[in-house]
Amino acid sequence: MRVGELSRRSGVSVATIKYYLREGLLPAGERTGPNQAAYDDGHLRRLRMIRALIDVGGLSVVATRDVLAAVDDPDLPLFQALGRASGTTTTAPDAAEEQDEAWNEGERMLAEQVDERGWQVSAENPAWATAVGVLATYVRLGDADLARQLGLYMRTMEEVARHEVAAVVDRGDRARTVEGVVVGTVLGDTLLAAVRRLAQQHCSLRLLGETPPDPEG
């Protein structure tokens, strides 16, 4: 199909499609003339995935390109590839600025829990620094009591991850598995956060006796 049809079928403007082509998010079409290229269903599918990662997953264009590069690299182990996605969804801490006493305390908290649960994870995983960054911020703000949820987060996320990994592996071929990992991990963050808000509403109603907002109000 021509770029006009790709735009119509995906709902993405021609200008935006050309931007994604320039930035390397979308592979080039097959050249059919000096100013013309043909696109296939693979392009349409990729375009829908790009929009999902940006619009629903909240990734930046740069983060999306990094995630897709991981998808396209057949040599990269699946869940290591995801490290790239997690590292780019949050601002990476500035090493020089952040390595203070609070940072060390945050890292000690995480290392202790990782050790206790017997997790085999690498401090090279960008998610490690992200987690330490949050714990250090709790300490700096005088909210260290919030870090007490870390063990609970780890226990529940281990159960979630075990099911998630098993489910995408069940898909069979690598391309479909990688796609499941990327979409499920990035969009799953958004879904988990939303479900957590709904759970908080439900639990605060029970604990604090707060009433649900009046839909007519």
Place this chain on the structure above:
Amino acid sequence: MRVGELSRRSGVSVATIKYYLREGLLPAGERTGPNQAAYDDGHLRRLRMIRALIDVGGLSVVATRDVLAAVDDPDLPLFQALGRASGTTTTAPDAAEEQDEAWNEGERMLAEQVDERGWQVSAENPAWATAVGVLATYVRLGDADLARQLGLYMRTMEEVARHEVAAVVDRGDRARTVEGVVVGTVLGDTLLAAVRRLAQQHCSLRLLGETPPDPEG
């Protein structure tokens, strides 16, 4: 203290402090002269919270202002206030565009699970539309199998929320509770997502036999 000292002690530039004052994120100082104002420890604390929400929580300046307005409104029920934060961390779906068959299927999935778990939540909660948006995207991408994790997400997040609500209520006075809700909810999203990545690494090592990256590599 003068604005210069506030800047030194918070690590935030004077220009940025003035921007936050103009945008209403930071309350005005006490006027002490025609071009001079005095700031106190409350300003310093608020400034640290602003930076945490933006740098670590990944909120935009506008979202941060909305969250802080909720903090400052003593009439707003605690966890309803958080709806504002969740609604602004992800792109709100365009109602006209999104109400298609996939949207309806996503909403049916969520409503069924909410009903099954007996959750008292309101479809007016912005997190409702966010959750439906993710489920609808799974359907549109042909990844509806990923939605099978919804029940697991709800069960684990109910446990997380129950502990979180109880812990912040334990803080006693409303101001400290609200602060705990805001910091713990926004930064907790980042922490949960990071812990989920680490758990995925751990579980994929066990399930797929992937080896951890070589720190020397």
